[in-house]
Amino acid sequence: KAGVTQTPRYLIKTRGQQVTLSCSPISGHRSVSWYQQTPGQGLQFLFEYFSETQRNKGNFPGRFSGRQFSNSRSEMNVSTLELGDSALYLCASSLRILPYEQYFGPGTRLTVT
Amino acid sequence: QQQVKQSPQSLIVQKGGISIINCAYENTAFDYFPWYQQFPGKGPALLIAIRPDVSEKKEGRFTISFNKSAKQFSLHIMDSQPGDSATYFCAASRGETSGSRLTFGEGTQLTVNP
Numbered sequence: 001k002a003g004v005t006q007t008p009r010y011l012i013k014t015r016g017q018q019v020t021l022s023c024s025p026i027s028g029h030r031s032v033s034w035y036q037q038t039p040g041q042g043l044q045f046l047f048e049y050f051s052e053t054q055r056n057k058g059n060f061p062g063r064f065s066g067r068q069f070s071n072s073r074s075e076m077n078v079s080t081l082e083l084g085d086s087a088l089y090l091c092a093s094s095l096r097i098l099p100y101e102q103y104f105g106p107g108t109r110l111t112v113t
Numbered sequence: 114q115q116q117v118k119q120s121p122q123s124l125i126v127q128k129g130g131i132s133i134i135n136c137a138y139e140n141t142a143f144d145y146f147p148w149y150q151q152f153p154g155k156g157p158a159l160l161i162a163i164r165p166d167v168s169e170k171k172e173g174r175f176t177i178s179f180n181k182s183a184k185q186f187s188l189h190i191m192d193s194q195p196g197d198s199a200t201y202f203c204a205a206s207r208g209e210t211s212g213s214r215l216t217f218g219e220g221t222q223l224t225v226n227p
Contacts, residue, residue: 004156033213043157043202043217056214090156092213099145099164100206100213104156 002027004093004105012111018079021108025072025093031055032074033102034066037088046089049074050096078110086112117205119218126225132190134221136203139184143205147215148177148188151200160201161188193225 005024013019025032033056034046045058049068066076072093078085088109092102118137126132136146144165149157163170163177163186170177176189190197203218 031213033215035215042219043204043215045214045216048213050212055212058214092156092215094213096213099162099208101147101159101162102213102215103159104149106154106156 004091004103006089006091006105006108008108009106010109010111012113013081015081015083015112017081018077019081019110020075020077021089021091021110023074023076023091023093023105025074025091026103029093029095029103030072031094031096031100032068032072033092033094034074034076035090035092035104036060037090037107038086043090046076081112083112086110117203117216117218119203119221121221122219123222124224126193126223128193128195128225128227130193130225132193132197132223132225133187134201134203134223135185135187136218137183137185138205140205140207140216141184142207143216144208145206146177146179146186147204147206148175149202149204149217151202151220157202190223193223195225195227198223198225 031050033048048056052068068074088107090107092104094102147162148160150160151157174191179186204215
């Protein structure tokens with residue numbers, strides 16, 4: 001079974017621009033969660049989508065948004081990029097059956113200049 | 114209330130030794146405690162996980178010890194190998210209430226010398 005895939009793997013954007021990242025979950029997994037990983041803040045939860053609905057949201061500004069499609073694929077968008085948004089963005093998929101084991105993709109490395 | 118504290122920040126062990134990483138949590142509602150292993154340039158990989166109804170879980174060379182009353186859990190890596198050199202993260206979640214939301218520890222950089 002193929003793992004979680006994320007595209008693109010690397011991205012360089014300029015401050016003020018917006019960016020869209022994509023995630024395809026493991027086949028059969030209907031829950032997708034997004035995390036931001038930085039050296040200073042570690043791994044922080046952004047949001048979770050299940051059945052095309054946002055189920056949980058972390059403590060991030062409204063510039064961070066996401067959506068999920070009927071095939072469970074998910075996208076996250078960051079508008080008006082700031083230098084501090086430079087991070088590894090990780091997507092994790094889950095069956096959303098307790099205990100909600102999550103499997104991570106390789107991440108998208110976003111650099112904002 | 115949502116924090117998970119992890120120690121040590123870095124750990125150096127000789128090949129064949131035991132690596133021990135500790136985590137402490139505050140929120141007693143947490144009911145799922147996974148450990149993840151992350152290599153440079155890769156996403157975190159689920160290593161082993163435990164629920165609070167058991168005090169220990171072993172999978173191969175990896176063992177989780179769980180102390181519910183102390184709100185602490187630890188990862189033991191027996192017979193540590195150079196290939197185990199990676200960053201390890203503990204995490205916790207509240208299951209039904211918070212869905213897939215994981216709260217992570219700060220991470221431990223493990224180096225196993227040959």
